[in-house]
Amino acid sequence: MFSDEQMTAEVLRTIARDEGLKEKVLGSSTLYPLLLSAAKRYVTGETRQEALSRAEHLEARGYRLSVEYMGENTTDAKACEQAKEELMAVIDDCAALRQPAGISFDLSHVGLLVNPQLAFAHVEEMAAAAAYKGHYLMISMEESSKTEAILALYERLAHRHENVGITIQAHLHRSVEDLKRVLALPGKIRLVKGAFMESRDIALARSTELNERYLQLAEMCMEEGHACAFATHDQGMVDELLQRDYLSHSQAELELLYGVRPELAQGLQQKGFPVRLYLTYGKEWYLYLCHRIAEYPPNIHKAIADMFDPSRTADMGY
Structure with a gap:
Protein backbone atom coordinates (compact mmCIF):
# COMPACT_ATOMS: atom_id res chain seq x y z
CA MET A 1 0.00 0.00 0.00
CA PHE A 2 1.27 3.47 -0.92
CA SER A 3 2.05 5.95 1.85
CA ASP A 4 0.64 9.47 1.68
CA GLU A 5 4.00 10.75 0.39
CA GLN A 6 4.24 8.06 -2.28
CA MET A 7 0.69 8.81 -3.42
CA THR A 8 1.46 12.53 -3.57
CA ALA A 9 4.56 11.83 -5.65
CA GLU A 10 2.58 9.66 -8.08
CA VAL A 11 -0.11 12.33 -8.45
CA LEU A 12 2.48 15.06 -9.08
CA ARG A 13 4.26 13.00 -11.74
CA THR A 14 0.92 12.35 -13.42
CA ILE A 15 -0.25 15.96 -13.51
CA ALA A 16 3.21 17.03 -14.69
CA ARG A 17 2.49 15.16 -17.94
CA ASP A 18 -1.08 16.45 -18.32
CA GLU A 19 -0.69 18.95 -21.17
CA GLY A 20 -4.28 20.21 -20.82
CA LEU A 21 -3.80 21.03 -17.15
CA LYS A 22 -0.43 22.59 -17.87
CA GLU A 23 -1.94 24.93 -20.47
CA LYS A 24 -4.72 25.98 -18.09
CA VAL A 25 -2.29 26.67 -15.25
CA LEU A 26 0.25 28.56 -17.34
CA GLY A 27 -2.50 30.48 -19.10
CA SER A 28 -3.90 31.77 -15.81
CA SER A 29 -2.88 35.30 -14.91
CA THR A 30 -3.35 34.36 -11.24
CA LEU A 31 -1.69 30.92 -11.07
CA TYR A 32 1.24 31.61 -13.40
CA PRO A 33 3.08 34.15 -11.19
CA LEU A 34 2.34 32.15 -8.05
CA LEU A 35 3.77 28.93 -9.46
CA LEU A 36 6.73 30.77 -10.99
CA SER A 37 7.58 32.06 -7.52
CA ALA A 38 7.60 28.46 -6.28
CA ALA A 39 9.63 27.30 -9.28
CA LYS A 40 12.36 29.86 -8.58
CA ARG A 41 13.53 27.72 -5.67
CA TYR A 42 14.77 25.26 -8.32
CA VAL A 43 14.96 27.32 -11.54
CA THR A 44 17.25 30.31 -11.91
CA GLY A 45 14.69 32.18 -14.00
CA GLU A 46 13.06 32.29 -17.40
CA THR A 47 15.96 33.98 -19.23
CA ARG A 48 19.57 33.14 -20.05
CA GLN A 49 20.66 36.38 -18.44
CA GLU A 50 19.15 35.31 -15.12
CA ALA A 51 20.87 31.92 -15.35
CA LEU A 52 24.29 33.37 -16.14
CA SER A 53 24.01 35.99 -13.40
CA ARG A 54 23.32 33.22 -10.89
CA ALA A 55 26.12 31.10 -12.41
CA GLU A 56 28.72 33.84 -11.93
CA HIS A 57 27.56 34.35 -8.33
CA LEU A 58 27.83 30.64 -7.51
CA GLU A 59 31.15 30.18 -9.28
CA ALA A 60 32.57 32.96 -7.11
CA TRP A 285 9.58 25.10 -15.70
CA TYR A 286 6.16 23.56 -14.90
CA LEU A 287 7.25 19.95 -15.42
CA TYR A 288 10.52 20.60 -13.59
CA LEU A 289 8.73 22.06 -10.56
CA CYS A 290 6.36 19.08 -10.36
CA HIS A 291 9.27 16.63 -10.48
CA ARG A 292 11.22 18.43 -7.78
CA ILE A 293 8.28 18.31 -5.39
CA ALA A 294 7.45 14.71 -6.36
CA GLU A 295 10.97 13.63 -5.39
CA TYR A 296 10.34 14.88 -1.85
CA PRO A 297 6.63 15.66 -1.30
CA PRO A 298 7.18 17.68 1.92
CA ASN A 299 8.72 20.30 -0.41
CA ILE A 300 5.15 21.28 -1.20
CA HIS A 301 5.19 23.25 2.08
CA LYS A 302 8.16 25.27 0.83
CA ALA A 303 6.40 25.79 -2.51
CA ILE A 304 3.33 27.26 -0.86
CA ALA A 305 5.43 29.54 1.35
CA ASP A 306 7.52 30.65 -1.67
CA MET A 307 4.37 31.57 -3.60
CA PHE A 308 3.43 34.15 -1.02
CA ASP A 309 6.95 35.31 -0.09
CA PRO A 310 9.20 35.29 -3.19
CA SER A 311 12.09 36.79 -1.19
CA ARG A 312 12.61 33.33 0.35
CA THR A 313 14.39 32.20 -2.85
CA ALA A 314 16.69 35.20 -3.22
CA ASP A 315 19.86 33.52 -1.89
CA MET A 316 19.06 29.81 -1.41
CA GLY A 317 21.70 29.29 1.26
CA TYR A 318 24.72 28.67 -0.96
Missing part, protein backbone atom coordinates in the same frame (compact mmCIF):
# COMPACT_ATOMS: atom_id res chain seq x y z
CA ARG A 61 31.62 30.79 -4.14
CA GLY A 62 33.66 27.88 -5.44
CA TYR A 63 31.11 25.70 -7.22
CA ARG A 64 31.45 23.97 -10.56
CA LEU A 65 28.45 24.54 -12.80
CA SER A 66 26.14 22.97 -15.34
CA VAL A 67 23.54 25.01 -17.22
CA GLU A 68 20.40 23.67 -18.88
CA TYR A 69 17.98 25.49 -21.16
CA MET A 70 14.82 23.53 -20.38
CA GLY A 71 12.71 21.95 -23.09
CA GLU A 72 11.81 18.56 -24.55
CA ASN A 73 9.60 16.71 -27.02
CA THR A 74 9.85 19.43 -29.66
CA THR A 75 8.27 18.26 -32.89
CA ASP A 76 8.66 21.38 -35.03
CA ALA A 77 11.93 21.70 -36.95
CA LYS A 78 11.97 25.50 -36.64
CA ALA A 79 11.50 25.29 -32.87
CA CYS A 80 14.36 22.78 -32.69
CA GLU A 81 16.56 25.23 -34.60
CA GLN A 82 15.60 28.00 -32.16
CA ALA A 83 16.47 25.75 -29.22
CA LYS A 84 19.86 24.98 -30.76
CA GLU A 85 20.53 28.70 -31.28
CA GLU A 86 19.66 29.41 -27.65
CA LEU A 87 22.06 26.68 -26.51
CA MET A 88 24.76 28.14 -28.76
CA ALA A 89 24.19 31.47 -26.99
CA VAL A 90 24.56 29.68 -23.63
CA ILE A 91 27.90 28.31 -24.80
CA ASP A 92 29.03 31.81 -25.79
CA ASP A 93 27.87 33.40 -22.54
CA CYS A 94 29.54 30.73 -20.41
CA ALA A 95 32.86 32.12 -21.67
CA ALA A 96 32.45 34.60 -18.79
CA LEU A 97 32.96 31.72 -16.35
CA ARG A 98 36.45 30.83 -15.21
CA GLN A 99 35.94 27.05 -15.14
CA PRO A 100 34.61 24.66 -17.80
CA ALA A 101 30.82 24.45 -17.66
CA GLY A 102 28.53 21.61 -18.63
CA ILE A 103 25.89 22.62 -21.17
CA SER A 104 22.98 20.24 -20.63
CA PHE A 105 19.97 19.54 -22.85
CA ASP A 106 17.48 16.92 -24.04
CA LEU A 107 18.02 15.53 -27.51
CA SER A 108 14.25 15.71 -28.04
CA HIS A 109 14.57 19.49 -27.62
CA VAL A 110 16.95 19.85 -30.58
CA GLY A 111 15.46 17.48 -33.14
CA LEU A 112 15.41 13.84 -32.07
CA LEU A 113 11.64 13.51 -32.58
CA VAL A 114 11.73 15.36 -35.92
CA ASN A 115 14.70 13.55 -37.45
CA PRO A 116 17.66 12.03 -35.60
CA GLN A 117 19.98 13.42 -38.29
CA LEU A 118 18.73 16.93 -37.47
CA ALA A 119 19.55 16.40 -33.80
CA PHE A 120 22.96 15.00 -34.76
CA ALA A 121 23.77 18.05 -36.88
CA HIS A 122 22.66 20.44 -34.16
CA VAL A 123 24.73 18.73 -31.47
CA GLU A 124 27.77 18.55 -33.73
CA GLU A 125 27.61 22.32 -34.16
CA MET A 126 27.17 22.81 -30.42
CA ALA A 127 30.02 20.40 -29.57
CA ALA A 128 32.47 22.23 -31.82
CA ALA A 129 31.53 25.59 -30.30
CA ALA A 130 31.75 24.21 -26.75
CA ALA A 131 35.18 22.67 -27.40
CA TYR A 132 36.45 26.00 -28.72
CA LYS A 133 35.25 27.72 -25.53
CA GLY A 134 36.58 24.97 -23.27
CA HIS A 135 33.16 23.62 -22.19
CA TYR A 136 31.45 20.25 -22.58
CA LEU A 137 27.97 19.08 -23.50
CA MET A 138 25.89 16.74 -21.35
CA ILE A 139 23.02 14.88 -22.98
CA SER A 140 20.21 14.27 -20.53
CA MET A 141 18.27 11.01 -20.44
CA GLU A 142 14.55 10.94 -21.12
CA GLU A 143 11.76 8.36 -20.91
CA SER A 144 12.74 4.75 -21.54
CA SER A 145 10.96 4.77 -24.92
CA LYS A 146 13.74 7.10 -26.16
CA THR A 147 16.70 5.44 -24.45
CA GLU A 148 17.97 3.40 -27.38
CA ALA A 149 17.65 6.28 -29.83
CA ILE A 150 19.51 8.58 -27.43
CA LEU A 151 22.32 6.11 -26.85
CA ALA A 152 22.69 5.33 -30.55
CA LEU A 153 22.98 9.03 -31.38
CA TYR A 154 25.38 9.57 -28.49
CA GLU A 155 27.65 6.79 -29.73
CA ARG A 156 27.88 8.50 -33.12
CA LEU A 157 28.62 11.85 -31.52
CA ALA A 158 31.15 10.58 -28.97
CA HIS A 159 33.29 9.01 -31.67
CA ARG A 160 33.69 12.49 -33.16
CA HIS A 161 33.59 14.77 -30.09
CA GLU A 162 35.28 13.91 -26.79
CA ASN A 163 33.51 16.76 -25.00
CA VAL A 164 30.03 15.20 -25.25
CA GLY A 165 28.78 13.26 -22.22
CA ILE A 166 25.73 11.13 -21.45
CA THR A 167 23.34 10.52 -18.55
CA ILE A 168 22.55 6.99 -17.33
CA GLN A 169 19.46 6.26 -15.23
CA ALA A 170 20.19 3.59 -12.63
CA HIS A 171 16.57 2.51 -12.27
CA LEU A 172 16.29 1.03 -15.78
CA HIS A 173 16.94 -2.71 -15.93
CA ARG A 174 18.99 -2.19 -19.09
CA SER A 175 21.36 0.34 -17.51
CA VAL A 176 24.16 -2.08 -16.54
CA GLU A 177 24.58 -3.04 -20.18
CA ASP A 178 24.11 0.57 -21.32
CA LEU A 179 26.88 1.69 -18.99
CA LYS A 180 29.22 -0.91 -20.45
CA ARG A 181 28.53 0.60 -23.87
CA VAL A 182 29.30 4.17 -22.87
CA LEU A 183 32.32 3.35 -20.71
CA ALA A 184 34.09 2.54 -23.97
CA LEU A 185 33.60 6.16 -25.08
CA PRO A 186 35.48 9.27 -23.88
CA GLY A 187 32.62 11.51 -22.69
CA LYS A 188 31.74 12.16 -19.06
CA ILE A 189 28.99 9.98 -17.56
CA ARG A 190 26.32 11.51 -15.34
CA LEU A 191 24.76 8.88 -13.10
CA VAL A 192 21.22 9.51 -11.81
CA LYS A 193 18.61 7.30 -10.18
CA GLY A 194 15.92 8.26 -12.70
CA ALA A 195 12.90 10.53 -12.26
CA PHE A 196 10.47 9.25 -14.89
CA MET A 197 7.51 7.01 -14.16
CA GLU A 198 8.25 3.61 -15.70
CA SER A 199 6.57 0.21 -15.43
CA ARG A 200 8.16 -2.35 -13.12
CA ASP A 201 9.11 -4.58 -16.05
CA ILE A 202 11.33 -1.73 -17.29
CA ALA A 203 12.63 -0.10 -14.12
CA LEU A 204 13.16 -0.50 -10.39
CA ALA A 205 11.08 1.48 -7.93
CA ARG A 206 12.79 3.63 -5.30
CA SER A 207 14.15 0.93 -3.01
CA THR A 208 17.20 -0.62 -1.41
CA GLU A 209 17.63 -2.57 -4.64
CA LEU A 210 17.82 0.67 -6.61
CA ASN A 211 20.41 2.06 -4.19
CA GLU A 212 22.48 -1.08 -4.69
CA ARG A 213 22.15 -0.73 -8.47
CA TYR A 214 23.31 2.89 -8.30
CA LEU A 215 26.39 1.93 -6.31
CA GLN A 216 27.09 -0.94 -8.70
CA LEU A 217 27.14 1.50 -11.61
CA ALA A 218 29.25 3.96 -9.62
CA GLU A 219 31.78 1.21 -8.93
CA MET A 220 31.92 0.33 -12.62
CA CYS A 221 32.75 3.96 -13.46
CA MET A 222 35.45 4.15 -10.81
CA GLU A 223 37.05 0.84 -11.78
CA GLU A 224 37.41 2.15 -15.34
CA GLY A 225 38.80 5.48 -14.13
CA HIS A 226 36.13 7.18 -16.20
CA ALA A 227 35.09 10.82 -15.76
CA CYS A 228 31.77 10.78 -13.93
CA ALA A 229 29.30 12.93 -12.05
CA PHE A 230 27.35 11.26 -9.26
CA ALA A 231 24.02 13.10 -9.35
CA THR A 232 22.15 12.33 -6.14
CA HIS A 233 20.71 14.13 -3.13
CA ASP A 234 20.19 10.90 -1.20
CA GLN A 235 22.17 11.27 2.02
CA GLY A 236 22.70 7.52 2.25
CA MET A 237 24.17 7.46 -1.26
CA VAL A 238 26.37 10.48 -0.57
CA ASP A 239 27.64 8.91 2.67
CA GLU A 240 28.46 5.68 0.84
CA LEU A 241 30.28 7.51 -1.96
CA LEU A 242 32.34 9.31 0.68
CA GLN A 243 32.95 6.09 2.61
CA ARG A 244 34.26 4.48 -0.57
CA ASP A 245 36.46 7.56 -1.14
CA TYR A 246 35.07 8.00 -4.65
CA LEU A 247 34.83 11.80 -4.39
CA SER A 248 38.55 12.05 -3.67
CA HIS A 249 39.35 10.83 -7.19
CA SER A 250 40.09 13.49 -9.79
CA GLN A 251 37.69 12.05 -12.35
CA ALA A 252 34.66 12.12 -10.02
CA GLU A 253 32.39 14.83 -8.65
CA LEU A 254 29.03 15.19 -6.94
CA GLU A 255 26.36 16.99 -8.94
CA LEU A 256 23.37 18.53 -7.20
CA LEU A 257 20.32 20.26 -8.62
CA TYR A 258 20.15 23.96 -7.83
CA GLY A 259 17.79 24.56 -4.94
CA VAL A 260 17.79 20.98 -3.69
CA ARG A 261 19.68 20.50 -0.43
CA PRO A 262 21.89 23.60 -0.60
CA GLU A 263 23.15 22.77 2.88
CA LEU A 264 24.61 19.51 1.52
CA ALA A 265 26.32 21.34 -1.34
CA GLN A 266 27.75 23.97 0.97
CA GLY A 267 28.97 21.46 3.56
CA LEU A 268 30.78 19.26 1.04
CA GLN A 269 32.20 22.18 -0.92
CA GLN A 270 33.62 23.69 2.26
CA LYS A 271 35.30 20.36 3.06
CA GLY A 272 37.05 20.46 -0.30
CA PHE A 273 34.93 17.93 -2.20
CA PRO A 274 34.11 18.77 -5.82
CA VAL A 275 30.47 19.90 -6.11
CA ARG A 276 28.80 20.84 -9.37
CA LEU A 277 25.48 22.69 -9.25
CA TYR A 278 22.98 22.04 -12.03
CA LEU A 279 21.27 25.29 -13.01
CA THR A 280 18.14 25.38 -15.16
CA TYR A 281 16.31 28.21 -16.86
CA GLY A 282 13.58 28.81 -19.42
CA LYS A 283 9.81 28.95 -19.66
CA GLU A 284 9.35 25.15 -19.50
Whole structure:
Protein backbone atom coordinates (compact mmCIF):
# COMPACT_ATOMS: atom_id res chain seq x y z
CA MET A 1 0.00 0.00 0.00
CA PHE A 2 1.27 3.47 -0.92
CA SER A 3 2.05 5.95 1.85
CA ASP A 4 0.64 9.47 1.68
CA GLU A 5 4.00 10.75 0.39
CA GLN A 6 4.24 8.06 -2.28
CA MET A 7 0.69 8.81 -3.42
CA THR A 8 1.46 12.53 -3.57
CA ALA A 9 4.56 11.83 -5.65
CA GLU A 10 2.58 9.66 -8.08
CA VAL A 11 -0.11 12.33 -8.45
CA LEU A 12 2.48 15.06 -9.08
CA ARG A 13 4.26 13.00 -11.74
CA THR A 14 0.92 12.35 -13.42
CA ILE A 15 -0.25 15.96 -13.51
CA ALA A 16 3.21 17.03 -14.69
CA ARG A 17 2.49 15.16 -17.94
CA ASP A 18 -1.08 16.45 -18.32
CA GLU A 19 -0.69 18.95 -21.17
CA GLY A 20 -4.28 20.21 -20.82
CA LEU A 21 -3.80 21.03 -17.15
CA LYS A 22 -0.43 22.59 -17.87
CA GLU A 23 -1.94 24.93 -20.47
CA LYS A 24 -4.72 25.98 -18.09
CA VAL A 25 -2.29 26.67 -15.25
CA LEU A 26 0.25 28.56 -17.34
CA GLY A 27 -2.50 30.48 -19.10
CA SER A 28 -3.90 31.77 -15.81
CA SER A 29 -2.88 35.30 -14.91
CA THR A 30 -3.35 34.36 -11.24
CA LEU A 31 -1.69 30.92 -11.07
CA TYR A 32 1.24 31.61 -13.40
CA PRO A 33 3.08 34.15 -11.19
CA LEU A 34 2.34 32.15 -8.05
CA LEU A 35 3.77 28.93 -9.46
CA LEU A 36 6.73 30.77 -10.99
CA SER A 37 7.58 32.06 -7.52
CA ALA A 38 7.60 28.46 -6.28
CA ALA A 39 9.63 27.30 -9.28
CA LYS A 40 12.36 29.86 -8.58
CA ARG A 41 13.53 27.72 -5.67
CA TYR A 42 14.77 25.26 -8.32
CA VAL A 43 14.96 27.32 -11.54
CA THR A 44 17.25 30.31 -11.91
CA GLY A 45 14.69 32.18 -14.00
CA GLU A 46 13.06 32.29 -17.40
CA THR A 47 15.96 33.98 -19.23
CA ARG A 48 19.57 33.14 -20.05
CA GLN A 49 20.66 36.38 -18.44
CA GLU A 50 19.15 35.31 -15.12
CA ALA A 51 20.87 31.92 -15.35
CA LEU A 52 24.29 33.37 -16.14
CA SER A 53 24.01 35.99 -13.40
CA ARG A 54 23.32 33.22 -10.89
CA ALA A 55 26.12 31.10 -12.41
CA GLU A 56 28.72 33.84 -11.93
CA HIS A 57 27.56 34.35 -8.33
CA LEU A 58 27.83 30.64 -7.51
CA GLU A 59 31.15 30.18 -9.28
CA ALA A 60 32.57 32.96 -7.11
CA ARG A 61 31.62 30.79 -4.14
CA GLY A 62 33.66 27.88 -5.44
CA TYR A 63 31.11 25.70 -7.22
CA ARG A 64 31.45 23.97 -10.56
CA LEU A 65 28.45 24.54 -12.80
CA SER A 66 26.14 22.97 -15.34
CA VAL A 67 23.54 25.01 -17.22
CA GLU A 68 20.40 23.67 -18.88
CA TYR A 69 17.98 25.49 -21.16
CA MET A 70 14.82 23.53 -20.38
CA GLY A 71 12.71 21.95 -23.09
CA GLU A 72 11.81 18.56 -24.55
CA ASN A 73 9.60 16.71 -27.02
CA THR A 74 9.85 19.43 -29.66
CA THR A 75 8.27 18.26 -32.89
CA ASP A 76 8.66 21.38 -35.03
CA ALA A 77 11.93 21.70 -36.95
CA LYS A 78 11.97 25.50 -36.64
CA ALA A 79 11.50 25.29 -32.87
CA CYS A 80 14.36 22.78 -32.69
CA GLU A 81 16.56 25.23 -34.60
CA GLN A 82 15.60 28.00 -32.16
CA ALA A 83 16.47 25.75 -29.22
CA LYS A 84 19.86 24.98 -30.76
CA GLU A 85 20.53 28.70 -31.28
CA GLU A 86 19.66 29.41 -27.65
CA LEU A 87 22.06 26.68 -26.51
CA MET A 88 24.76 28.14 -28.76
CA ALA A 89 24.19 31.47 -26.99
CA VAL A 90 24.56 29.68 -23.63
CA ILE A 91 27.90 28.31 -24.80
CA ASP A 92 29.03 31.81 -25.79
CA ASP A 93 27.87 33.40 -22.54
CA CYS A 94 29.54 30.73 -20.41
CA ALA A 95 32.86 32.12 -21.67
CA ALA A 96 32.45 34.60 -18.79
CA LEU A 97 32.96 31.72 -16.35
CA ARG A 98 36.45 30.83 -15.21
CA GLN A 99 35.94 27.05 -15.14
CA PRO A 100 34.61 24.66 -17.80
CA ALA A 101 30.82 24.45 -17.66
CA GLY A 102 28.53 21.61 -18.63
CA ILE A 103 25.89 22.62 -21.17
CA SER A 104 22.98 20.24 -20.63
CA PHE A 105 19.97 19.54 -22.85
CA ASP A 106 17.48 16.92 -24.04
CA LEU A 107 18.02 15.53 -27.51
CA SER A 108 14.25 15.71 -28.04
CA HIS A 109 14.57 19.49 -27.62
CA VAL A 110 16.95 19.85 -30.58
CA GLY A 111 15.46 17.48 -33.14
CA LEU A 112 15.41 13.84 -32.07
CA LEU A 113 11.64 13.51 -32.58
CA VAL A 114 11.73 15.36 -35.92
CA ASN A 115 14.70 13.55 -37.45
CA PRO A 116 17.66 12.03 -35.60
CA GLN A 117 19.98 13.42 -38.29
CA LEU A 118 18.73 16.93 -37.47
CA ALA A 119 19.55 16.40 -33.80
CA PHE A 120 22.96 15.00 -34.76
CA ALA A 121 23.77 18.05 -36.88
CA HIS A 122 22.66 20.44 -34.16
CA VAL A 123 24.73 18.73 -31.47
CA GLU A 124 27.77 18.55 -33.73
CA GLU A 125 27.61 22.32 -34.16
CA MET A 126 27.17 22.81 -30.42
CA ALA A 127 30.02 20.40 -29.57
CA ALA A 128 32.47 22.23 -31.82
CA ALA A 129 31.53 25.59 -30.30
CA ALA A 130 31.75 24.21 -26.75
CA ALA A 131 35.18 22.67 -27.40
CA TYR A 132 36.45 26.00 -28.72
CA LYS A 133 35.25 27.72 -25.53
CA GLY A 134 36.58 24.97 -23.27
CA HIS A 135 33.16 23.62 -22.19
CA TYR A 136 31.45 20.25 -22.58
CA LEU A 137 27.97 19.08 -23.50
CA MET A 138 25.89 16.74 -21.35
CA ILE A 139 23.02 14.88 -22.98
CA SER A 140 20.21 14.27 -20.53
CA MET A 141 18.27 11.01 -20.44
CA GLU A 142 14.55 10.94 -21.12
CA GLU A 143 11.76 8.36 -20.91
CA SER A 144 12.74 4.75 -21.54
CA SER A 145 10.96 4.77 -24.92
CA LYS A 146 13.74 7.10 -26.16
CA THR A 147 16.70 5.44 -24.45
CA GLU A 148 17.97 3.40 -27.38
CA ALA A 149 17.65 6.28 -29.83
CA ILE A 150 19.51 8.58 -27.43
CA LEU A 151 22.32 6.11 -26.85
CA ALA A 152 22.69 5.33 -30.55
CA LEU A 153 22.98 9.03 -31.38
CA TYR A 154 25.38 9.57 -28.49
CA GLU A 155 27.65 6.79 -29.73
CA ARG A 156 27.88 8.50 -33.12
CA LEU A 157 28.62 11.85 -31.52
CA ALA A 158 31.15 10.58 -28.97
CA HIS A 159 33.29 9.01 -31.67
CA ARG A 160 33.69 12.49 -33.16
CA HIS A 161 33.59 14.77 -30.09
CA GLU A 162 35.28 13.91 -26.79
CA ASN A 163 33.51 16.76 -25.00
CA VAL A 164 30.03 15.20 -25.25
CA GLY A 165 28.78 13.26 -22.22
CA ILE A 166 25.73 11.13 -21.45
CA THR A 167 23.34 10.52 -18.55
CA ILE A 168 22.55 6.99 -17.33
CA GLN A 169 19.46 6.26 -15.23
CA ALA A 170 20.19 3.59 -12.63
CA HIS A 171 16.57 2.51 -12.27
CA LEU A 172 16.29 1.03 -15.78
CA HIS A 173 16.94 -2.71 -15.93
CA ARG A 174 18.99 -2.19 -19.09
CA SER A 175 21.36 0.34 -17.51
CA VAL A 176 24.16 -2.08 -16.54
CA GLU A 177 24.58 -3.04 -20.18
CA ASP A 178 24.11 0.57 -21.32
CA LEU A 179 26.88 1.69 -18.99
CA LYS A 180 29.22 -0.91 -20.45
CA ARG A 181 28.53 0.60 -23.87
CA VAL A 182 29.30 4.17 -22.87
CA LEU A 183 32.32 3.35 -20.71
CA ALA A 184 34.09 2.54 -23.97
CA LEU A 185 33.60 6.16 -25.08
CA PRO A 186 35.48 9.27 -23.88
CA GLY A 187 32.62 11.51 -22.69
CA LYS A 188 31.74 12.16 -19.06
CA ILE A 189 28.99 9.98 -17.56
CA ARG A 190 26.32 11.51 -15.34
CA LEU A 191 24.76 8.88 -13.10
CA VAL A 192 21.22 9.51 -11.81
CA LYS A 193 18.61 7.30 -10.18
CA GLY A 194 15.92 8.26 -12.70
CA ALA A 195 12.90 10.53 -12.26
CA PHE A 196 10.47 9.25 -14.89
CA MET A 197 7.51 7.01 -14.16
CA GLU A 198 8.25 3.61 -15.70
CA SER A 199 6.57 0.21 -15.43
CA ARG A 200 8.16 -2.35 -13.12
CA ASP A 201 9.11 -4.58 -16.05
CA ILE A 202 11.33 -1.73 -17.29
CA ALA A 203 12.63 -0.10 -14.12
CA LEU A 204 13.16 -0.50 -10.39
CA ALA A 205 11.08 1.48 -7.93
CA ARG A 206 12.79 3.63 -5.30
CA SER A 207 14.15 0.93 -3.01
CA THR A 208 17.20 -0.62 -1.41
CA GLU A 209 17.63 -2.57 -4.64
CA LEU A 210 17.82 0.67 -6.61
CA ASN A 211 20.41 2.06 -4.19
CA GLU A 212 22.48 -1.08 -4.69
CA ARG A 213 22.15 -0.73 -8.47
CA TYR A 214 23.31 2.89 -8.30
CA LEU A 215 26.39 1.93 -6.31
CA GLN A 216 27.09 -0.94 -8.70
CA LEU A 217 27.14 1.50 -11.61
CA ALA A 218 29.25 3.96 -9.62
CA GLU A 219 31.78 1.21 -8.93
CA MET A 220 31.92 0.33 -12.62
CA CYS A 221 32.75 3.96 -13.46
CA MET A 222 35.45 4.15 -10.81
CA GLU A 223 37.05 0.84 -11.78
CA GLU A 224 37.41 2.15 -15.34
CA GLY A 225 38.80 5.48 -14.13
CA HIS A 226 36.13 7.18 -16.20
CA ALA A 227 35.09 10.82 -15.76
CA CYS A 228 31.77 10.78 -13.93
CA ALA A 229 29.30 12.93 -12.05
CA PHE A 230 27.35 11.26 -9.26
CA ALA A 231 24.02 13.10 -9.35
CA THR A 232 22.15 12.33 -6.14
CA HIS A 233 20.71 14.13 -3.13
CA ASP A 234 20.19 10.90 -1.20
CA GLN A 235 22.17 11.27 2.02
CA GLY A 236 22.70 7.52 2.25
CA MET A 237 24.17 7.46 -1.26
CA VAL A 238 26.37 10.48 -0.57
CA ASP A 239 27.64 8.91 2.67
CA GLU A 240 28.46 5.68 0.84
CA LEU A 241 30.28 7.51 -1.96
CA LEU A 242 32.34 9.31 0.68
CA GLN A 243 32.95 6.09 2.61
CA ARG A 244 34.26 4.48 -0.57
CA ASP A 245 36.46 7.56 -1.14
CA TYR A 246 35.07 8.00 -4.65
CA LEU A 247 34.83 11.80 -4.39
CA SER A 248 38.55 12.05 -3.67
CA HIS A 249 39.35 10.83 -7.19
CA SER A 250 40.09 13.49 -9.79
CA GLN A 251 37.69 12.05 -12.35
CA ALA A 252 34.66 12.12 -10.02
CA GLU A 253 32.39 14.83 -8.65
CA LEU A 254 29.03 15.19 -6.94
CA GLU A 255 26.36 16.99 -8.94
CA LEU A 256 23.37 18.53 -7.20
CA LEU A 257 20.32 20.26 -8.62
CA TYR A 258 20.15 23.96 -7.83
CA GLY A 259 17.79 24.56 -4.94
CA VAL A 260 17.79 20.98 -3.69
CA ARG A 261 19.68 20.50 -0.43
CA PRO A 262 21.89 23.60 -0.60
CA GLU A 263 23.15 22.77 2.88
CA LEU A 264 24.61 19.51 1.52
CA ALA A 265 26.32 21.34 -1.34
CA GLN A 266 27.75 23.97 0.97
CA GLY A 267 28.97 21.46 3.56
CA LEU A 268 30.78 19.26 1.04
CA GLN A 269 32.20 22.18 -0.92
CA GLN A 270 33.62 23.69 2.26
CA LYS A 271 35.30 20.36 3.06
CA GLY A 272 37.05 20.46 -0.30
CA PHE A 273 34.93 17.93 -2.20
CA PRO A 274 34.11 18.77 -5.82
CA VAL A 275 30.47 19.90 -6.11
CA ARG A 276 28.80 20.84 -9.37
CA LEU A 277 25.48 22.69 -9.25
CA TYR A 278 22.98 22.04 -12.03
CA LEU A 279 21.27 25.29 -13.01
CA THR A 280 18.14 25.38 -15.16
CA TYR A 281 16.31 28.21 -16.86
CA GLY A 282 13.58 28.81 -19.42
CA LYS A 283 9.81 28.95 -19.66
CA GLU A 284 9.35 25.15 -19.50
CA TRP A 285 9.58 25.10 -15.70
CA TYR A 286 6.16 23.56 -14.90
CA LEU A 287 7.25 19.95 -15.42
CA TYR A 288 10.52 20.60 -13.59
CA LEU A 289 8.73 22.06 -10.56
CA CYS A 290 6.36 19.08 -10.36
CA HIS A 291 9.27 16.63 -10.48
CA ARG A 292 11.22 18.43 -7.78
CA ILE A 293 8.28 18.31 -5.39
CA ALA A 294 7.45 14.71 -6.36
CA GLU A 295 10.97 13.63 -5.39
CA TYR A 296 10.34 14.88 -1.85
CA PRO A 297 6.63 15.66 -1.30
CA PRO A 298 7.18 17.68 1.92
CA ASN A 299 8.72 20.30 -0.41
CA ILE A 300 5.15 21.28 -1.20
CA HIS A 301 5.19 23.25 2.08
CA LYS A 302 8.16 25.27 0.83
CA ALA A 303 6.40 25.79 -2.51
CA ILE A 304 3.33 27.26 -0.86
CA ALA A 305 5.43 29.54 1.35
CA ASP A 306 7.52 30.65 -1.67
CA MET A 307 4.37 31.57 -3.60
CA PHE A 308 3.43 34.15 -1.02
CA ASP A 309 6.95 35.31 -0.09
CA PRO A 310 9.20 35.29 -3.19
CA SER A 311 12.09 36.79 -1.19
CA ARG A 312 12.61 33.33 0.35
CA THR A 313 14.39 32.20 -2.85
CA ALA A 314 16.69 35.20 -3.22
CA ASP A 315 19.86 33.52 -1.89
CA MET A 316 19.06 29.81 -1.41
CA GLY A 317 21.70 29.29 1.26
CA TYR A 318 24.72 28.67 -0.96
